[in-house]
Each structure stands twice: as structure tokens, then as C-alpha cells.
Amino acid sequence: MLGAGFTGLTAALRLLQTGQEVTVFEKESEVGGLAAGFKDLSWQWTLEKAYHHWFTNDASVLNLAKELNHPVAIKRPRTDVYVNGKAVPFDxxxxxxxxxxxxxxxxxxxxxxxxxxxxxxxxxxxxxxxxxxxxxxxxxxxxxxxxxxxxxxxxxxxxxxxxxxxxxxxxxxxRTPSLSYPEGGFQTFLEKLADEISKLGGDIKLRTKVSAISHQSSARYAARRVVRLQLKTKDKKQITQNFDKAIVTLPSPIFAKIASGLPKDYIKRISSIPHLHTLNLILILKKPFLNGTYWLNITDQSFPFLVLAEHTNFMDPQHYGGQHILYIGNYLPPDHPYLKMTAEELLKVFDPYLSQINKNYKLSILNCKLFIAPFAQPVVTTDYPKLIPQFQTPLKDVYLANLDMVYPWDRGTNYAIEMGEKIAKLIVSR
Ligand SMILES: Cc1cc2nc3c(=O)[nH]c(=O)nc-3n(C[C@H](O)[C@H](O)[C@H](O)COP(=O)(O)OP(=O)(O)OC[C@H]3O[C@@H](n4cnc5c(N)ncnc54)[C@H](O)[C@@H]3O)c2cc1C
Structure with missing residues (x-):
């Protein structure tokens, strides 16, 4: 399994439950991918690097939470739009x-x-x-x-x-007006999922980057273990390992780059879906920023960000040592200058606009963190259905399952879980 986001972890869990052997390779030092989080020393709960919640009709993720016996909070937080200098409810x-x-x-x-x-x-x-x-x-x-x-x-x-x-x-x-959230945060939930995988004998190798995938089609490999992965391990060693099948949950352009033997027209098709980066500047504050609103969509086009999400107007600040957490969120093309800036430089750019909403917020800042993720949002145009890749790739025994493939739904952990379950079923049926 390549990638330990929700898709890879769910596929690993379901395969292990049917008695298959599974190894998961993840380049980062923690599981979770786009939904991963972090924890400050004074916090009881983890916090996502980018704002996350579930809808109350996200059946696959809520079923998985039930299966893992993980408590889920349900709340009806306020969602507003920022129009004419005011936050107005609109949900x-x-x-x-x-x-x-x-x-x-x-x-x-x-x-x-x-x-x-x-x-x-x-x-x-x-x-x-x-x-x-x-x-x-x-x-x-x-x-x-x-x-x-x-x-x-x-x-x-x-x-x-x-x-x-x-x-x-x-x-x-x-969209549902009430929203759900795994108690302890998404990272806590993901760690529980990873623990379940380990209990079933699955091996999750963190800080291990897959740098090449190839299919060994010669007779010597004909029986089993025909997919060769080149790995860069956490101690910086380059090794290769063979497997009988590989499920790739990485973004399509990365798969196209590291896989050898893919036909040119396939590479062109899976690389032609544009993706946006996501940028989240997180302010950790002594006092609340917004007046009770969780989600504020910014409709003033002069503003340099799209959304403010005050997480602690959704989940109780006591889980974060009484601190208040504000996400300043943006989706940006890969060449946008903000993607090269530091947290401090961005805060300088955002400050005049944040001050329009809360003129005293600066006195309240305790910390500021910046997270950027590439391939965070596929651009769904009317041609999109023609571009969506299939699970089976042109490389025999190599399967692709990533967030470009959840159409018509927008990317989300619920669909990552659904897709992980579907791909595991397909593999078991072959
Ligand atoms: C800003 C933002 C807000 C979101 N909000 C929500 C929300 O509110 N609710 C919700 O349900 N969903 C939300 N999502 C979507 C959700 O996070 C994703 O749909 C889901 O996490 C995708 O999981 P995945 O496993 O398919 O992909 P990923 O999470 O991208 O997992 C792929 C994994 O592969 C790893 N990887 C990449 N290259 C390599 C390599 N060469 N070798 C080894 N490993 C590699 C990556 O590190 C990553 O861990 C949001 C996403 C973003 C960006």
C-alpha cells in the first residue's frame, strides 16, 4: 500500500480483515495525509493541519468510527458569509x-x-x-x-x-447544518485506525518514501511478487522490495512520475486534471476571534483569503488548554507567491483584513503555524468525468485509488474510506 491517508489505511484494514498480508509505506512521520494533525503540549486533543469536520450523513466514516468504538461529537455550529463588512448567517x-x-x-x-x-x-x-x-x-x-x-x-x-x-x-x-467531529481530533482517530491495522498484523512503515514502481514481467517473476517498489527508508537507505500487488493512493501526477512503463496517453490523461494547493495559516489565540461563528465564507473579493474557520467555536476550547484556534484558509494554484512565504510574511499580508473583522486580535496571538499541501483540490470541470482514472492501471497488479476518483462527490474522508473499501473488495475478488 502506498500512502497512509484515509484511503490507504481503510484499504489496508479491509484487506487484513480478509486474511491478506499488507505493508503500508508512508513518506511522512505520521499517518493521515491531508487529514493529519498535530498536538501542542498543553492540548488534550489533536488539531488538523487543515480544518476538517464530517457531515452527519457521512455514513462510511461514521460506520468506521462505530466499528473502532470511537466517540463522535455532533454539533450545530454557525456558518456565515462575510458580506458588506458583516458576518451574516447563510446555511x-x-x-x-x-x-x-x-x-x-x-x-x-x-x-x-x-x-x-x-x-x-x-x-x-x-x-x-x-x-x-x-x-x-x-x-x-x-x-x-x-x-x-x-x-x-x-x-x-x-x-x-x-x-x-x-x-x-x-x-x-x-451539506448538513449539523456537523460531526471525532473526539480527540482526526489524528487521534487515524492513530486508532493505524493501531487496529497493526493488531491485525499489518506493517505501517513511516518516513519511507516510494520513489519508483515497476512491473517485473519476465518469466523469473511470473508467479508472484511482480511489483517492484524502490524505497527511500527513514535512515536514508535506498532499497527495493517486491510485492504481488500494489495499491497507490498518491496523487495521480506523482504516480505518473514514479511509475515506469505507463503508456504516454495514460500519463497525459491522468496528469491533465488541474489541482490546487491548500494553504492554512493557523492562529492560536488567547481570546475568540469571531463572535460565535465557526465558519465564515469571505465574499469580499478584495480579501486575500477565502475562509476563516474558528475551530474552537465548533469544539470546546478546553480541549486545547483554553486556547482559541482560527484557520485562515486558501486554495491556490501551484505558482502562487503566497506558497513561498513564511507564516510571519503571510500574517503581515492578511493583517489589515483580519483587523477589519476583529481590530484587537493581534494582542491575543500566542502562536502561528503554517501548513501547505499540494494536490489538495482537483478542479472539477465539465470534462472531468472523461478524465477520471480507473482503479486498474496499465501496469498489471498495480492499482490507483485517490481523491480524483470520488466524483460526483467532492473530495472528503468519507469518500476516501468508501474508496479504500471498494479497492480492497476488488483486490480480494481477483
Ligand atoms: C483544506 C482541506 C479541507 C478539507 N476538509 C475536509 C473536511 O472537512 N472533511 C473531510 O471529510 N475531508 C476534508 N478534506 C479532504 C480529506 O482530507 C481528503 O479527502 C482525504 O484525507 C484524502 O485521503 P487520501 O488517503 O485519499 O489521500 P491523502 O490524504 O493525500 O493520502 C495520500 C498519502 O500518500 C502519502 N505519499 C505521497 N507521496 C508518497 C510517496 N512517494 N511515498 C509514500 N507515501 C507518499 C502522503 O504523505 C499521504 O499521507 C479536506 C482537505 C483539504 C485539503
């Missing part, structure tokens, strides 16, 4: 009705558009349509200008007009 039919900047017509059009998407059982009717033109036509010019255009712009930048309506459908369809 349910009643908040659309009371939205102060919409006329009655805007409210009806926005509400009915969202209701239509919510009630539509699947995305098939919407395939091939672009989201923003649909939103303009159905929800109207005011709703688009005030809310949706700025949010698409903040998330997808130059791709905003190309984003598929099916992506927007998935976001509306799945």
Missing part, C-alpha cells in the same frame, strides 16, 4: 429567507435553486453544464454577485467559469 432555508441583502425575489430564486439541487437524487441530469452560468440563470444576478461568484473565484480562481454544475450539486446535496 439553511431560514437564513436565506432572513438574508438582509436579498429582495424577496432573490430569496425565492436562491432558495428554490438550492432546494432543486438538494432534492435531485443524483447528478446525471446536470452533467455537461457549468455551475456559474446555471447559478446566474436560476438564482439570479444579485445572489451570484454577492455570494456565489466571489466563492467560486476564491476557491477556483481562473477556473471559476469552467466548474461543473455537478460539483456544486454535490456540495449542496451533501
Amino acid at each position: 439553511s432555508p431560514s437564513t436565506i429567507i432572513s438574508f438582509p441583502y436579498f429582495s424577496l425575489t432573490d430569496k425565492l430564486r436562491t432558495g428554490l435553486g438550492a432546494l432543486f439541487l438538494k432534492l435531485l437524487p443524483n447528478q446525471k441530469l446536470l452533467e455537461g453544464q457549468k455551475a456559474l452560468p446555471w447559478i446566474r440563470k436560476v438564482m439570479g444576478a444579485k445572489s451570484t454577485k454577492l455570494i456565489w461568484d466571489p466563492l467560486f473565484d476564491g476557491k477556483f480562481g481562473k477556473f471559476k467559469e469552467e466548474i461543473a454544475l455537478t460539483w456544486f450539486w454535490a456540495r449542496i446535496k451533501k
